[in-house]
Ligand SMILES: Nc1nc(=O)c2c([nH]1)NC[C@@H]1CN(c3ccc(C(=O)N[C@@H](CCC(=O)O)C(=O)O)cc3)CN21
Ligand SMILES: CC(C)C(=O)C(=O)O
């Protein structure tokens with residue numbers, strides 16, 4: 001007998017819920033193409049995020065603002081073709097859900113038809129009516145709060161959110177409102193570790209953090225960042241997993257192990 005691992009079962013929404021309840025960290029990485037989808041799935045990444053960060057990493061823009069629904073549809077199709085068992089989450093790009101909820105519904109449906117299992121929208125209370133409709137229509141939603149890159153023009157820069165008392169209260173309010181509207185998951189980007197942990201305890205749905213400390217139900221990073229490939233900025237909260245690895249597969253496996261064992265993120269990757 002060889003000690004070959006059994007192939008992983010399909011990761012479903014119920015699988016993610018169980019992981020959250022059992023305290024097993026959910027591992028997510030961004031993914032924009034079929035080759036990496038295959039590699040990440042084989043390496044045990046639970047969720048592949050077709051993030052609008054592709055506007056920066058793939059398209060070379062300085063923000064995520066220019067990304068279109070067509071771009072997201074195209075990359076979701078590519079990822080879905082290479083993937084076997086991971087759960088696919090796709091970002092709604094800027095402009096595709098802000099005009100009205102009818103457009104938001106139609107655009108989410110396009111992404112689900114392209115192969116997404118869940119969609120991610122940036123915002124709190126203002127997106128709750130749409131979250132409610134999507135959920136009722138059979139589309140699981142992840143709400144994205146804290147630093148929301150699509151609002152870079154009002155935020156003014158790549159800044160940590162929720163540092164003040166009023167900022168902390170706002171995060172709590174938004175997370176609870178999203179869950180109440182039916183969101184199946186909440187993602188925190190660049191917020192202090194203590195508030196992300198506190199809000200995670202308040203919720204029953206899983207939370208995912210990026211630059212949000214170790215107290216969330218799962219972690220996400222941008223694939224290029226863990227492979228030490230930069231076209232622009234190098235966020236403080238990311239880590240080069242190529243260090244100590246002899247292949248890309250090995251680096252991704254080390255990231256999976258580090259998140260599952262709670263060795264990542266440390267305080268130096270948190271705010
Ligand atoms: N490659 C990449 N990695 C990301 O994590 C990422 C993207 N792109 N694109 C979409 C958003 C934008 N995000 C970013 C990008 C850069 C910083 C950054 O440079 N942060 C610095 C502070 C810079 C400043 O103060 O201006 C840091 O030290 O973390 C943070 C978040 C997170 N996301
Ligand atoms: C940074 C993550 C959370 C994201 O939204 C993206 O990759 O677009």
Ligand SMILES: [Mg+2]
Nearest residue numbers: 051052053091
């Ligand atoms: Mg995004």
